[in-house]
Amino acid sequence: MGRWEPDAQGRMARAALELYAERGYEQTTVQDIAARAGVTERTYFRYFADKREVLFDGAHTLERLAVAGVVDAPADAGPLEAAGAGVVRGCDALADRYERARTRAGVVAANPGLQERELLKMAALGTAVAGALRERGVPVPAAALAAEAAVAAFRVGFEAWVASDGGRGLDDHVRAALADLRALAAG
Amino acid sequence: MGRWEPDAQGRMARAALELYAERGYEQTTVQDIAARAGVTERTYFRYFADKREVLFDGAHTLERLAVAGVVDAPADAGPLEAAGAGVVRGCDALADRYERARTRAGVVAANPGLQERELLKMAALGTAVAGALRERGVPVPAAALAAEAAVAAFRVGFEAWVASDGGRGLDDHVRAALADLRALAAG
DNA sequence: ACCGTGATGTCAGTCGCTGTCATCACCGTA
DNA sequence: TACGGTGATGACAGCGACTGACATCACGGT
Numbered sequence: 001m002g003r004w005e006p007d008a009q010g011r012m013a014r015a016a017l018e019l020y021a022e023r024g025y026e027q028t029t030v031q032d033i034a035a036r037a038g039v040t041e042r043t044y045f046r047y048f049a050d051k052r053e054v055l056f057d058g059a060h061t062l063e064r065l066a067v068a069g070v071v072d073a074p075a076d077a078g079p080l081e082a083a084g085a086g087v088v089r090g091c092d093a094l095a096d097r098y099e100r101a102r103t104r105a106g107v108v109a110a111n112p113g114l115q116e117r118e119l120l121k122m123a124a125l126g127t128a129v130a131g132a133l134r135e136r137g138v139p140v141p142a143a144a145l146a147a148e149a150a151v152a153a154f155r156v157g158f159e160a161w162v163a164s165d166g167g168r169g170l171d172d173h174v175r176a177a178l179a180d181l182r183a184l185a186a187g
Numbered sequence: 188m189g190r191w192e193p194d195a196q197g198r199m200a201r202a203a204l205e206l207y208a209e210r211g212y213e214q215t216t217v218q219d220i221a222a223r224a225g226v227t228e229r230t231y232f233r234y235f236a237d238k239r240e241v242l243f244d245g246a247h248t249l250e251r252l253a254v255a256g257v258v259d260a261p262a263d264a265g266p267l268e269a270a271g272a273g274v275v276r277g278c279d280a281l282a283d284r285y286e287r288a289r290t291r292a293g294v295v296a297a298n299p300g301l302q303e304r305e306l307l308k309m310a311a312l313g314t315a316v317a318g319a320l321r322e323r324g325v326p327v328p329a330a331a332l333a334a335e336a337a338v339a340a341f342r343v344g345f346e347a348w349v350a351s352d353g354g355r356g357l358d359d360h361v362r363a364a365l366a367d368l369r370a371l372a373a374g
Numbered sequence: 375a376c377c378g379t380g381a382t383g384t385c386a387g388t389c390g391c392t393g394t395c396a397t398c399a400c401c402g403t404a
Numbered sequence: 405t406a407c408g409g410t411g412a413t414g415a416c417a418g419c420g421a422c423t424g425a426c427a428t429c430a431c432g433g434t
Contacts, residue, residue: 004381004382004429004430004431008381008382029419029420029421030420030421030422031420039382039383040382040383040384041421041422042382042383042384042385042422042423043381043382043383045421045422045423046381046382049422050421050422051420051421051422078371079371080371080372112307115307115310116303116304116306116307117303119303119306119307119310120299120302120303120306122306123302123306141343141347141364141367142367142371144343145339145340145343145364145367145368145371146371148336148339148342148343149335149336149339149368149371149372152332152335152336152339153332155335156328156331156332156335177328177332180328180329180332181332181336181372182372184265184266184267184329184332184333184336184372185267185336185368185369185371185372185373186372186373191398191399191400191412191413195412195413216388216389216390217389217390217391218389226413226414227413227414227415228390228391229391229392229413229414229415229416230412230413230414232390232391232392233412233413236391237390237391238389238390238391
């Protein structure tokens, strides 16, 4: 076997999540992941930039969906409203992966280094959403703030989702967080 | 000389910022920093957890000031108002270090790994501010959102400050960002 | 049967980071 | 002055993350 088994990237991603969850991030070496996926350590680093990145290959999809959500928002929607529509649309990227998201969230929560990477991805999401807002004519500072606030609501909603039993959808939780945010700023 | 020169930590922090600014973060080894500070690599790791942390030893002061600002906020101030008062107080930690902050911001902006660490520190700041808000009786979700929003305003204000000529104070920029945020949520 | 192409394996090497132990400077005390 | 305790530092070995360079293999087309 060895060479030319299909979907090496997917195998490595699954192996990594399993190992990180089983024995912890620090107790897992890249060689462990590569071995379980049936490749060598060198091949791992051809697909993922570092030991952390293997948990974040879905971030690009989330970002793309969120930007599309902002673009498709009604023309009369305000900046925060449009940004909120973006992150709500982004929920589609995780909607049917509750179990995996929950496992992954546990792994990330257990390691500061992984939290750093997640924060970087959220910041990139915010930058992308802010860019989409600027395309709508929103001035720079307002776009940055609206994007940051919407991403904060997404994070809060996501945390509530993985802490729940999964009965309600991620988008429901995010919408609730956005409503809380509005009420907060008004008060 | 070698041993017992005073302020080894300060010497290493200065050496690191210089080297990161001169030749870049990746082109600098920990051994380079230690050598310029007149110590060994091993001593560096006794003071700083890793190669990045040397740029973030002021984060604790910022956090402490922000929490104090929240605690001292008027009793009738709302969550966002109190959180805002916190980050404005935090500005005192950097008020008289414009040049150093500017250099540091340039170094951080040039390296994703350093941005990750900065985001982690900002998240910790948000958690600390949220905790202070809860002490005031603010319910958990509102406290988290208000803290996140205030920290976002701090970041926006900080970026405006380092992008400016330093004529206005950091607290002025942060206050302006907080006002923008309020206007945004109202609209 | 041959060859070009791209993915993979192999190997050596650097650097971040840690554990362990010896060594040194300082300080108090007899 | 001599002595020992204490804390910071140096010296060394070692692991694991990550990279560059080159060889090797499977597959497709000719």
